Structures are given as C-alpha cells and as structure tokens.
Amino acid sequence: MASSAAAAAATGRAALVKAFDETRTGVRGLVESGVSAVPDIFRHHDPYASVPLAPPGVSIPVVDLSLPAPLAAEAAAGAARQWGFFYLVNHHALVPPGFTDGLLAATRAFNELPATERAAHYGRSVDGGVDYFSNFDLYRSGTASWRDTIEVTFGPSRPDTGRIPAACRAEVVGWDAHATAVSRAVMALLCEGLGLAADALEEASCLEGRVMMCHYYPVCPEPERTMGVVPHTDPVVLTILAQDDVGGLQVKHTNEDGESYWVDAKPVPGALMINVGDLLQIMSNDKYKSVEHRVVMNSHEEARVSSAIFYNPGKRGDSVFYGPLPELVSSENPPKYRNFTMPEFLGTFFKRELASNALIEHFKI
Numbered sequence: 066m067a068s069s070a071a072a073a074a075a076t077g078r079a080a081l082v083k084a085f086d087e088t089r090t091g092v093r094g095l096v097e098s099g100v101s102a103v104p105d106i107f108r109h110h111d112p113y114a115s116v117p118l119a120p121p122g123v124s125i126p127v128v129d130l131s132l133p134a135p136l137a138a139e140a141a142a143g144a145a146r147q148w149g150f151f152y153l154v155n156h157h158a159l160v161p162p163g164f165t166d167g168l169l170a171a172t173r174a175f176n177e178l179p180a181t182e183r184a185a186h187y188g189r190s191v192d193g194g195v196d197y198f199s200n201f202d203l204y205r206s207g208t209a210s211w212r213d214t215i216e217v218t219f220g221p222s223r224p225d226t227g228r229i230p231a232a233c234r235a236e237v238v239g240w241d242a243h244a245t246a247v248s249r250a251v252m253a254l255l256c257e258g259l260g261l262a263a264d265a266l267e268e269a270s271c272l273e274g275r276v277m278m279c280h281y282y283p284v285c286p287e288p289e290r291t292m293g294v295v296p297h298t299d300p301v302v303l304t305i306l307a308q309d310d311v312g313g314l315q316v317k318h319t320n321e322d323g324e325s326y327w328v329d330a331k332p333v334p335g336a337l338m339i340n341v342g343d344l345l346q347i348m349s350n351d352k353y354k355s356v357e358h359r360v361v362m363n364s365h366e367e368a369r370v371s372s373a374i375f376y377n378p379g380k381r382g383d384s385v386f387y388g389p390l391p392e393l394v395s396s397e398n399p400p401k402y403r404n405f406t407m408p409e410f411l412g413t414f415f416k417r418e419l420a421s422n423a424l425i426e427h428f429k430i
C-alpha cells in the first residue's frame with residue numbers, strides 16, 4: 066500500500082515537473098504568472114534547519130592580487146586550506162573596471178525579457194553548448210530550486226556563440242576571456258602554495274574545460290520554504306563567481322574546535338568569489354578543501370543575479386588520468402584517492418543529484 070502511494074506521488078511529481086519545464090519560462094515565468102505560494106515541486110523540507118549561522122565577526126578571507134606573488138600565494142593557499150573559499154580583490158589588471166557589473170546587468174536583462182522571447186532559448190543539452198533552463202538536475206533531484214540559468218560550455222569544444230541570447234552575448238563571451246585570465250593567475254598562486262610549478266594546473270589542461278552558469282534567482286513569495294541552490298560542493302578544479310549586491314550565498318565553515326556554521330559570502334563591491342572544487346581537493350591530496358555552499362532565498366523584493374565559471378581539465382581521453390598530483394604524494398603521504406578519467410568523474414557527478422555530496426567519497430581509497 067505504502068509503496069503504491071509513494072509510486073503515485075512520484076508519478077504526480079514527475080508530471081508537475083514536466084509541466085513546469087514545458088512552460089519554457091522558468092521560475093521567473095511562475096513569478097510573472099502571479100504565484101503567491103511556492104509550488105510543491107520547489108518546497109524543501111525545512112531548508113534552513115541543518116547547521117547554525119556563524120557568530121558575528123566570522124568572515125571569509127580576502128586575497129589581494131596586487132600583493133607581491135609570494136604573499137598573495139601564501140594568502141590564497143591559507144584560505145584554500147582552511148576555508149576552500151576566498152574573495153579576490155585588486156584583480157583590475159586582468160578585468161576592466163565595471164566589467165562584471167555589465168555582465169550581471171545583461172544577465173538580468175535577458176531574464177526580464179518578455180516570456181515569449183526567453184522561451185525561444187529554453188532547452189537542455191542543446192547542440193552548440195548554449196542552454197537556458199531552470200535547474201540542470203530538475204528531472205533527477207527530489208526538490209527543485211528557485212533559480213533559472215543560462216549555461217554556456219566554452220571548452221574543451223567551442224560553443225556556437227551565436228546561440229547565446231543577444232541580450233548578454235558580448236558580456237558572456239568577454240567574461241570567459243577575462244575570468245580565464247583571473248583563473249590562470251589564481252591557479253598559479255594555488256600551485257605555488259603547494260610547492261608546485263606555477264603552471265602545473267594549466268599544464269594539466271585545467272583552464273581548458275570551462276562552463277559558465279549565469280544564474281537568476283527570482284523574487285520569491287515564500288522565501289523560507291525553498292532554496293536558491295541546495296548545499297553542494299562544485300565538481301570542478303576551481304570556480305570563479307561574480308555576484309550582484311543582493312546576497313544569499315553561504316559557505317559552510319568548520320572552525321578549529323570542529324564547530325560548523327554557515328557564513329554569509331556577503332557581496333563585496335568589485336570582489337570575485339573563488340572556490341576550490343572537488344577535483345582540486347583530490348589533486349592536492351586533501352591539502353585544499355572543497356567545501357559545501359548554498360544560496361538562500363532573500364526576502365527583498367529583488368531578484369539576485371550571479372555568474373559562476375567552472376574550470377575543469379579539457380583533456381578528456383580515456384587514457385588521461387587525474388588524481389593526487391605525483392609531486393604531492395610519497396610513502397609518508399600516500400594518495401588518498403585513486404586515479405580516474407574525466408568521463409568517469411563527470412559521469413559519476415551527472416548520475417547524482419546536486420545535493421548528494423558523495424562525489425569525492427566515490428574516489429577515496
């Protein structure tokens with residue numbers, strides 16, 4: 066009896082998910098249609114209960130790219146070890162002033178176009194590496210989240226940039242180039258912090274696999290009932306995130322006494338957020354940490370916009386293996402993970418829902 070009731074509920078949910086996806090206008094479309102409550106498929110069971118918020122005064126470290134390289138490397142490595150996250154400031158030699166504001170404004174402009182114009186772009190895994198959808202894991206997660214996304218895969222295959230919505234095309238293409246310059250600089254610091262050659266990650270093709278996700282978190286009628294992004298770690302080497310001034314990103318931090326709490330990644334004008342992904346934790350043999358983060362809904366009457374660019378190795382052949390870097394392992398410091406190919410790594414990620422944090426465990430020895 067119970068199992069047939071559960072099966073009926075799952076079928077009912079699947080039909081609701083499909084009907085939502087077929088509107089082709091995302092969560093923003095629900096808001097435009099005037100929903101006054103969060104629909105069932107977006108309702109998370111007590112989404113904010115798991116871990117307390119940080120006490121006042123706890124904040125994510127800052128790395129100043131204008132410091133002499135050894136000092137910047139020390140700061141980046143310290144943050145990557147203890148937090149897995151840091152703000153990057155003074156990167157203006159690499160990113161024109163105001164560039165990310167323009168990117169975020171253009172992303173907002175696309176998401177606020179009339180529904181029929183957005184719907185023309187809606188789709189998942191469309192040829193050409195450019196998609197617009199709500200929840201990349203909509204059909205395999207237990208609960209959907211309150212966000213819409215434009216996703217562009219910049220590498221290892223080049224996208225058909227003509228498919229990027231015109232409202233944000235120039236900004237998205239430009240950000241790929243600027244963010245990659247930032248990523249090259251940050252990877253060099255993180256390599257130096259491990260005692261590796263500055264170009265070790267670049268040589269391992271870690272700047273070549275690039276996916277940009279421009280997120281739009283619509284205003285929510287019941288912000289306490291849903292999430293923008295559920296707690297997760299990023300299945301990548303490195304993430305670079307630009308966010309607008311609304312806020313909502315939180316990072317899970319465990320202090321020296323073993324207490325964990327969520328720390329607000331408050332928007333800092335002109336700063337980028339950088340975070341270590343699962344693959345860098347593995348390659349560094351646990352020297353650097355890939356930590357959980359999430360996006361909570363805000364109760365402001367304002368949508369939030371962010372743009373994340375994810376870096377992964379571009380070399381994806383079946384005979385190219387990734388795992389702890391040989392320079393970092395020894396008989397005293399044995400590898401904590403086995404080696405794997407990128408198809409195995411990404412295939413494992415895409416079989417799971419975002420909220421399951423077992424990706425790293427899967428490769429642990």
Ligand SMILES: O=C(O)CCC(=O)C(=O)O
Nearest residue numbers: 278280294314360371373
């Ligand atoms: O929008 C944000 O601040 C974070 C998004 C995120 O964590 C992700 O796309 O992996």
Ligand SMILES: [Fe+2]
Nearest residue numbers: 297298299358
């Ligand atoms: Fe993330």
